Amino acid sequence: MAGQGEGARPRVGPAWLAKYIVWLYRSTMTTTIPLLHDNHNHVSLYAAFSSCIDISRSAPDAALALLRGLPEDRLSVVRGWKSFELPMTSEELSSLPPIILINFSLHGFVVSDSGVPFLETTVPEVASMRNDQAWCEANVPPIFAAYCGLAGLDAKKLGEYIDRMLPLGIGSSDEMTVPTIQALDVCSSSPYDKRLNYWVAPALYEKMDIARRGLVSGIKLFLDGAVGSRSAAIEGPWIGPGKAMFTYADDVLLAILRRAGAYGTGLSAHAIGELAIEQALSAIEVAVREGARFRTIRLEHVQYIDVNQARRAKDLGIVLSMQPNFTSDSIDYTDRLTESYLKRNNPFRMLIDEVGFEPGRDMLFGSDGMPDGIAYAATQALFPAYPSQRLSLDELVAGYGTAKGVSGTVTLDIDDTERRVSVSGTSPVRLAP
Ligand SMILES: [Zn+2]
Structure with a gap:
């Protein structure tokens, strides 16, 4: 542990003792x-997304740093964006590498300026209607199809995703x-x-x-x-x-x-x-x-x-x-x-x-x-x-x-x-x- 010299003994102070007592009397039930x-x-969408970057558990600053470091030469599909934690301004979107940032709720996405040409070649309708929120909300299934196509789905990804849910119950x-x-x-x-x-x-x-x-x-x-x-x-x-x-x-x-x-x-x-x-x-x-x-x-x-x-x-x-x-x-x-x-x-x-x-x-x-x-x-x-x-x-x-x-x-x-x-x-x- 940083700052702890050779031979230092852990200190048993009042704060430590209080924590220990709470731990001792914590009420945990196993069932x-x-x-x-x-x-x-x-399932198939999340299986497809398994090869994508997920920022849902990253702190906003860390997520932004990660987005800024993504490759410049291809489109990155990023999921788990929480707009309430990481609002995206137009300045931000103009400075980021090519990304499509998909909302945690799966409803709503933004594309960085440099990502637009990539989207135009692969899913032109979604690219052209991307800023029309009413269209996007009325066309969730084709947008899911676009996400799935961009991220890619195969039997291996599907099986791995379903298997990963077993230890989660x-x-x-x-x-x-x-x-x-x-x-x-x-x-x-x-x-x-x-x-x-x-x-x-x-x-x-x-x-x-x-x-x-x-x-x-x-x-x-x-x-x-x-x-x-x-x-x-x-x-x-x-x-x-x-x-x-x-x-x-x-x-x-x-x-x-x-x-x-x-x-x-x-x-x-x-x-x-x-x-x-x-x-x-x-x-x-x-x-x-x-x-x-x-x-x-x-x-x-x-x-x-x-x-x-x-x-x-x-x-x-x-x-x-x-x-x-x-x-x-x-x-x-x-x-x-x-x-x-x-x-x-x-x-x-x-x-x-x-x-x-x-x-x-x-x-x-x-x-x-x-x-x-x-x-x-x-x-x-x-x-x-x-x-x-x-x-x-x-x-x-x-x-x-x-x-x-x-x-x-x-x-x-x-x-x-x-x-x-x-x-x-x-x-x-x-x-x-
Ligand atoms: Zn749903």
């Missing part, structure tokens, strides 16, 4: 849960937006196929042959933006800039549901803000009344669902697919959300206790890969910012459900003093025959 299924992740996942037909083929022809459920955008579903359509769980729509890109469809007001973004006009959404309702497949819709949830419920009510049928109907995220909307969703037999991970939006986004929205986020107690949603039956949990694994979700479930967001460990486990195609157990350390859950082990892992 075992099954290996889980993540009901909402973007996750054995299988719903892949919520398979970006391209090639990505579906990579996934479905791999040994990991049994551990994945596939969802695709309506445009991709239309392009798929009958055999491929038979592989997917359903059609996934994006109805609004995200809090991370200040574009979730909340009434507001936002603190600072922010705008409710909708992918579809009401009549266009209804037309999509009418068409999708004849395919005999499932439906899933990303809807974060209460305005997007309202749009989803109204369109689903009409489409179902008219005869549209879906194997299952899921609403993803629904962070700002209110009690009346929850009752309507329950009456329609809708499954709420939510992310305990996003409970921490109530802490991370004090720069953009008012107290009322910080408090309304992820109202699990209302949904379960008042409206009767049941984790594992009509309430599912997933990570959205932000971050992967069960530890962060468990931390947010057991130690949330607001009591209305709390989930018991049993509810959390039921909402994730046990892994498919693989089984095992996961040991969790629950530290009441630090208010944190960590995974201390996963074993034994057995693949299904």
Whole structure:
């Protein structure tokens, strides 16, 4: 240790003693849960991203230094950008090497000036529309396809990504937006196929042959933006800039549901803000009344669902697919959300206790890969910012459900003093025959 001379003895002072006493009396509980299924992740996209630089865990200064040092002769795809920690000015973007910087939420990206020509040659439409936020929010699936193409996906990257989730407590996942037909083929022809459920955008579903359509769980729509890109469809007001973004006009959404309702497949819709949830419920009510049928109907995220909307969703037999991970939006986004929205986020107690949603039956949990694994979700479930967001460990486990195609157990350390859950082990892992 620097500055400590030969033969120096550790000093046992009052501060050290106090720390020791806290450590001695810390209350850590260890418990075992099954290996889980993540009901909402973007497996092929994150697998493709595994070869990219991830700045989500870097301090802003370190991230900026890293970006400045990237190669000048090629485009670097960088993920995990948190705009609230590292705002990008036009001066900054003009001085950086060629990069595409993808928002942590996957909604929103920026390109450095020197990166634009690289993007123009590979994904010209995305390049030309990059500064049109409304276009970007309305075209998430083609943007995911562009990310996947820029980063590259193959069977090796896919397998490595899924294997890396095992020690984090996750054995299988719903892949919520398979970006391209090639990505579906990579996934479905791999040994990991049994551990994945596939969802695709309506445009991709239309392009798929009958055999491929038979592989997917359903059609996934994006109805609004995200809090991370200040574009979730909340009434507001936002603190600072922010705008409710909708992918579809009401009549266009209804037309999509009418068409999708004849395919005999499932439906899933990303809807974060209460305005997007309202749009989803109204369109689903009409489409179902008219005869549209879906194997299952899921609403993803629904962070700002209110009690009346929850009752309507329950009456329609809708499954709420939510992310305990996003409970921490109530802490991370004090720069953009008012107290009322910080408090309304992820109202699990209302949904379960008042409206009767049941984790594992009509309430599912997933990570959205932000971050992967069960530890962060468990931390947010057991130690949330607001009591209305709390989930018991049993509810959390039921909402994730046990892994498919693989089984095992996961040991969790629950530290009441630090208010944190960590995974201390996963074993034994057995693949299904
Ligand atoms: Zn997602």
